[in-house]
Amino acid sequence: MTLTVRARRPGIRSLLLLIVSxxxxxxxxxxxxxxxIGLPLLILLTSAGSAGEHVIANGMTALDLYVLPLVLVIMVATIGIINMPSFLAYYRRSGILRRLAVTPASPFMVLAAQAIVSALQIIAGIAVASTVAALAFGANPPVDLAAALGVLALAMAALYGVGLIVAAIAPTPNAAVALGLVAFxxxxxxxxxxxxxxxxxxxxxxxxxWLPFGAAVEALTAAxxxxxxxxGQxxxxxxxxxxxxxxxALLFRWE
Structure with missing residues (x-):
């Protein structure tokens, strides 16, 4: 009698371990x-003083309507277009994705873990920038908070999409950084x-x-x-x- 042993698909615990890693x-x-986080904060600190004194409408200043949306989109774009592709290119170059492909743990779990960690980094950066802007410069929160959060989520997905294109076509980690910088x-x-x-x-x-960076800034400003x-944005x-x-999906190579 032949016994067939089926490999168990990794579950939430495996994903959590990958996220920690x-x-x-x-x-x-x-x-x-x-x-x-540091670059957008530097832009915020150098621009907030004068922008916070320039009232545009309904008590909202240039800091609220122009500087903060731009700073937050820069933060998302830096992580999505430069950081994330370089990590994925390194994993591919070092053979990590190839080795995962022959185990019950799919390489897509690495993508999911990387996306979650990047999202947490973005959330932390947004929290720091918003707190500094509010406490140090009296910045106002979004009038439509729900719309602002929705735009940020969509902007993250879009700029991550650009990053995935970079990761798909970059042959090496250095190339991923170079292409990411050019795109950014x-x-x-x-x-x-x-x-x-x-x-x-x-x-x-x-x-x-109409391009993702400008569309994200314009949509976030409206919110x-x-x-x-x-x-349209x-x-x-x-x-x-x-x-x-x-x-x-068409171009990404696991090895």
């Missing part, structure tokens, strides 16, 4: 831990990271507003002001999520 990796990566600065420049889209030529500014979030972010997922 991913968290330790992020903590040990000093630059990857500090830069995504290109999307950021077109989305108003360096002085607002108003300084760009009209056609370029229009395109930048902060309490006005309806533009449907939400569709742009949603389309980016789909394109990122499909591209990664």
């Amino acid at each position: 991913e968290g330790k990796m992020v903590v040990r990566d000093t630059a990857g831990l500090i830069v995504p 600065f290109a999307l950021g420049a077109l989305g108003g990271m360096f002085g607002g889209r108003e300084a760009l030529p009209d056609p370029v500014a229009e395109v930048g507003g 902060w002001a309490g006005v309806p979030v533009p449907i 939400l569709l742009s972010l949603g389309i980016t999520v789909v394109i990122g997922a499909v591209t990664a």
Whole structure:
């Protein structure tokens, strides 16, 4: 009589162990831990003083409507487009994903754990930036908090989608960092990271507003002001999520 032993699929406990392991990796990566939070905080600290004195409408200042949404999107983009792809490229280069592929633990569990740890890092960064802005500069919370949280969640998914494309096409960890930096600065420049889209030529500014960085900033600004979030920007972010997922599914290599 032949006995067939079926390998048990890993459950929640295995995922939690992977999350803890991913968290330790992020903590040990000093630059990857500090830069995504430190850089936006630096922008906040250098801009908040004058922006907090410039009232735009209904008691909301330039700090509330322009600086804070930009700072939060920079934080999400840094982690999603630069950090996350470099970790995945390292795992692929070192053979971790290949070894996981022949065990009951799917490589997709690593993706899930990395996404969860990155999300926790983003939540921590948003909490720090919002607290500093409120306590030190008197920043106001979003008028429509639910819409702001929804936009942030969609922006995270969209910018992670861009990061997955980077991870799919980058052959090495160094290439992932390089491509991620190029994508980050290109999307950021077109989305108003360096002085607002108003300084760009009209056609370029229009395109930048539809790309994920600019769309996220514009949608988050609307939620902060309490006005309806533009449907076009939400569709742009949603389309980016789909394109990122499909591209990664087609091109991502586990080894």
